Amino acid sequence: SLCSSSLPLPPHPDEILHSLAGPPSPGGQDPHGWRGAVDCVRANELCAAEPGCSSRYRTLRQCLAGRDRNTMLANKECQAALEVLQESPLYDCRCKRGMKKELQCLQIYWSIHLGLAEGEEFYEASPYEPATSRLSDIFRLASIFSGMEPAATSKSNHCLDAAKACNLNDNCKRLRSGYISTCSRELSAAERCSRRKCHKALRQFFDRVPGEYTYRLLFCSCRDQACAERRRQTIVPSCSYEDKEKPNCLDLRSTCRADHLCRSRLADFHTNCQASFHKALSSPAVPPLILLPSPSPHPGAGFDMTPNYVDASTTSITISPNAIQAFGNGTDVNLSPKSPSLAVTLPAKTEQSPLLPDDINDSNTIYDPRIITTCTSLQEHGPKLNKSKEQSLCYSETQLTTDIMPEQKTFVDQKGGS
C-alpha cells in the first residue's frame, strides 16, 4: 500500500533524499491513471461561469445550511440540484496538498460532498488528489529510515542523528526551535502551555520543513529506550496532546470534522494509511511505520488527530485517539468520567417491557478493548485485529474483558425451529 511496504534494501537514503528534492513528475498525470481532475477552486470558477451550475450550487448550499440533512434529501429541489452537480466539474474536483488557497478548495469540496455523502460515513474519502508516485518514494524512504538497521549505524541513535541533522540546517533548526520554545513555555501554575500556539508552531514546522528532516525526526527507528523516549518527545506531548483525562474518541472526531482542514487531513490519513496501520499492528516485530501521505503539508500534525508514539517502547505506535489529540484548533474536551474498577452485584430486576427507543444508535456500545484504532462505535467491528498489546487510550466507554471463551462443545441442534 502507499504507506509502508517491504522492499529490497534500496540505495543509501541520502541519495534518495537528493533525488526527491527535484520537481514532481511532469504533466500532473500519475501512474495510477488518475485523470487530472480540476481542483475545486477552479471547478467552482467553471461552475460560477455556467448559470445552470451556479444556481444549483447555490441551492445545494442552502439545502445543506438547514440543520437536518435528511429533510434535505426529501426536498425535490435539493435532489435536482444534486443530480445536476454530479455532472459538473465540482463533482470530481479534488485539492492538491499545500496548494495556494488550499483551505478555500477544501471548503468547496466539503460543501459538495456533505451533500453527496450518505449520512455520517465512518471513514471519509480524501479530498486530496491520490498520492503521487513521488510521494510513494518518500513513503518508501521513510520505511527505509524506520526499518534501516545497517550494521554500521545499528549502534547510533537514529533519532539523535535526525535532531543533529535538523540543527545543522538553518531552516529546520529555526522552525524546530520555534515549536519547542512555544510548546515548552509555561504560562502559569495552572496553564502548562498554550496548546493552540504549540499546534500552530508544529504545523508550521511540518509544513515548511522538507520531509527528509521531519520524517527522520518523527519516524526514526529505535533499538533502545532512550532513543524511543526521544522520539516520543518529538512533538512535545506534554503540551501538544497529553491530557489529565482521556478525551472521548468520538468527541475528538466530531471536533476535527467541524474544521475543514482537520477533516481533510484525517480523511487523507485514513485513505492513505489505514491499511498500513492495521498491518503495522499485526506484526509488531518489524518496527511499525505510519506514514502520512504527504510531506507537505503534513496531514497529521497540527490537528486533533495525528499519529504518535504513545509510549517509549521501541515499536509500539498507534493513532489511538489519546495520542490523537494533538494540534487541532478544536476546543479541548474535558469529560469527567472516572475509569471504574468496582464490580457490583445487580439487584433483582423487575419484569417489564418498556418501549424501545427507535434508533438504537447506542453510539457507545463499544465492546472490544483490543480495537486500538479510532474507537469504533459499531458493534459489527468485532475482533478483526489479532490480539496485540492492549492500548485502550481513549475512553471507549467500556473496559470489558471479554476473553472468556465458551468451552469448546458441539452444539447439537434440536430438529425443527423457525
Added chain:
Amino acid sequence: GLYFPRKEYSENVYIDQPAGTPLLHIHALKDSHGEVAHFHLCQNLVISRARSHENHWFQIREKTGLLHLSKSLDREDFNMLSVGNLMQLSKVMLYVFLSPHPFQEKECDSATRTTVFLSLINASAPVCSSLTARQLCFTEMDLSFHIKENKPPGTFHQLQLPSVHHLCQNLSISYKLLAAEGLPFRYNENTTGVSVTQRLDREERERYELITKCTVRDGFREMQVEVPFLVNVLDEDDSPPFLPNGTDTADAVVEFNRKEGTVLATLTVYDADTTPIYPLESSRKKYTGIIITDDPWISETFRVEHVFDEIHFSPNGSQVRGTRHEYKLVLNKSISVTDHRSFQLDVLVNDTEFHGPERSVMLHFNVSILPVSIQFPNMTYQFSVNRNAERFAQIGKICIENCMKFRGVNITYKLLSPNISCYPVSILQGREDKYGSLYVNDSSVLSRPECKEIQYTIQATDKQSRKHAKTLLTIVLEGTLLKKEEDCPDSCAQSKHHAECEECGGLGVLTGRCQWRQGSGKGITTNYSTCTPSIKTCPDGICDVVESKEPSVCPQDCTSGNIIGGHGKGTGNLGIKSGHGICYCFPKQNCYCEKDDIKEQLCDDMC
C-alpha cells in the same frame, strides 16, 4: 419496530455471473410478535466515490430478504460502476430497507435500513475447486451481530453462503455452532439458520462468543475451518435507578470553605443500564437531578452537579456494564461569614427514559452552615527589627484565626498609624494570600535613636460582611548601626562571589548584609549558588507580594527578563527555578548562571 441484526453486509460479485445468482440472505428481527418483515431496495447504487447510478442488476425478495442478481454484470457494466478505468475492483453500496408492511414509495426515506457493500470484481467467478475452505464457508464479513434485549426470538443469520451453495452443488458443506451449554441460540442444520431462542436480558449478559465450525467434503478430501461467532446484546432502558447500599442521605457542612464551586457532599445512584458517553450532554439530560425547594435563597445558593461513569455488575459470573451516577451538592455562590442555618435539602433524581415504576429516587442532604468569627488568636504580635535592615526587609506574617483554612472569604489587613513619628513598617497582601506581610517600608526611621519600640494597631476586615477584628503589633528596633559599604549595588543578586556578597547590603536585607547561598554546583540545579537578602524567602520559587514590589529585591524569583547560561525558568516563566553554578542578576536587565571555574585571564584591552 423491526430491525436488522447487522449494520452492514458485504459480498463479492463477479463478471458474467448469471441472472438469478443468489448473493446474500438478509434477516430481520422482530420488535413484537406478529410483525412480518418486508425487504426493499429503494435508492440507486452508490458508487464508492459517492456517485450514484440506477440499479439494474440487484433485487431482493420482499418476503425472504434474499438479495440476488437480476441481471448479469458484464465488463461494460463493470466499467460504468467503477471510478477509475484501470481498476480491478470497485466497491458499490446498496441500501436494504425494512417495513412491517408492503412498501410504499415515500417510505424509503424514513424506514430502517442496512448497508450492503458489494465488491464488483473484474473477473469471472472462481471455480469451486480453486476456493479455500474459508472462502467456501464464510465471506470476508466477520460473524458479529447485535440483538436487542427483551425482544421476541427469531432467526438472524444463515451460515450457508447462497452463491457458493448455488455454484458448488457437488461439494458437501456443513456447519456446527460450538457454544457452552444453555446458551439461548439454536442452529438449524437443514436451513443452516441461526436463531435466538428466547428474549435476551442485557443486564444478565451482554455478549455471547460462539464458534462456527465448517466442514467441506469433496470426495475423499475433508477440510475444516472455524471462525468466531459473536452476538452483542443491545441495551434498552429497562432498569430503574437504585441506591448502592441504600444510602440516600449525606451531611453537608459549610464552615471555613465558603467559596462558590465548593463540593459539599456527594451521593451515588446506580443504574443497571448503560449510558453512552457520547454525546455527553444528551446522556446527562437523560438522568436529571433537581433540587426540590421553593426557598429562593436555597436555589440561588446551591446547585447539583451530575457526573456519571461506567461500572461493572457481575450477575452470575458474567460481567455486564452499568452506570454509576454521582450527584454533588455544590455552593453556587460564596456564603457570608455571618450566615448560619441548618436544613434538609432534597434532590429528585429521575431516569427520564425508564418508563416503569420507581423511575426516580429522592436524595437528602443535611446542610449545616456554621458561622465563622473574624478574630485574632488571643495574643498580640511583637517583631524585632535590626536597625541595619533595608527597605523591603520582610519582618513577618499577620493572620487571623484559621486564616489558612478560609476559602471564598476575603480578609484584608491594615496597619493603623501609631501616634508617634516613627513609622518604618507597612503591610502588604497578595491577591491570593490569606495573610498580611509586614515589611520595612522606610529604613531611614530605623537609624533614628528616638525610635526604639513602636506600637501599631492591626485591623483585619472581611470584605463581604464588613466584620473586623483588631490586635496590637509591637516593633522593637535593635542592633547597632553598621558602616555603609561604598560601591555596593542596590541588589544583593548582583554580587557574583561569596566575599563581595557578604560585604554589602541591598534591598530587602534583614541585618544590613546580604547572605550567600552556597549551592551544590552539580549541573543545572534548583540548588544554585546566589547572593540573596534573605535565604529564607529568596529564592524560594515564589515571587511574593513584597518581592514583586521592587525588581531588585529578589530577581532570582521575579525576573521575567533574559537568563543567560544553563537555567530553567520558574512557574509562569518567572524567576530562575534552576541554574548552572552561580546565578547573579543585573536588575531590570539580564540574569546569568555560569560556573566560576574559568580562571584564565580574559583577554582585555591590552591583550
Added chain:
Amino acid sequence: ARARHKPCALKELEVSVSELGLGYESDETVLFRYCSGTCEAAVRSYDLSLKSMRSKKRIKKEKVRARPCCRPLAYDDDVSFLDAYNRYYTVNELSAKECGCV
C-alpha cells in the same frame, strides 16, 4: 616570526550542546558560529586619542576600550534541544550570524 592574525571574520564549529559549557547535558550538536580575527584596519581617530589620553593619565581608573573589538553584529536564531533528562531547552543569542569591528 610574529603571529599574523587574520582580519575579523565569521568562523564555525560543530560542537555538542554539552561542550558549550552552559551546564546543559545533551548529545545533540549545534553549529557554533563565532567572530575571530583582528580589527587593526578599523582603528579610528577616537581610538588613537583615547589611547593617548589614557597614557597621559587624563583618563584614569576607568574601564575604557581604545581599540575596536571583533564582535558579532547579529546573532543566529534560537536553538532548542532535548537534554539527557528528556527536557527541552532553548538558548538564544548563542551563535553569531555576522561579525564586524566595533
Added chain:
Amino acid sequence: ARARHKPCALKELEVSVSELGLGYESDETVLFRYCSGTCEAAVRSYDLSLKSMRSKKRIKKEKVRARPCCRPLAYDDDVSFLDAYNRYYTVNELSAKECGCV
C-alpha cells in the same frame, strides 16, 4: 574591597587639540566624548560558550573576544580647527555620540 565599575556610558572631557595626541598643535579645545564602564550586564550565551570553548582548547590560537566591549555605536560630527601654523584641519570620527555594549 571590590572595584565596582559603572555600566558602560558616554563620558565627556574638554581637551586641547594638542592633548588629542594626533600630532596637531593647536590651543583650540574640543569636547571629547568617549565610552567608559563595564558590560557585565550585556554578556550573552555566545560569550559564555566562547569563553568555555576557548578554555577547553576547542578554539585555540585565535583572537576572539568573549565579552562585550563598551564602544561607540555612533560618532559625533567632524571637528575642524586652526593649528599653531594657521592651517585648518578637520578630523572625523574623533568623538563618540552614543555608547553601547557590543
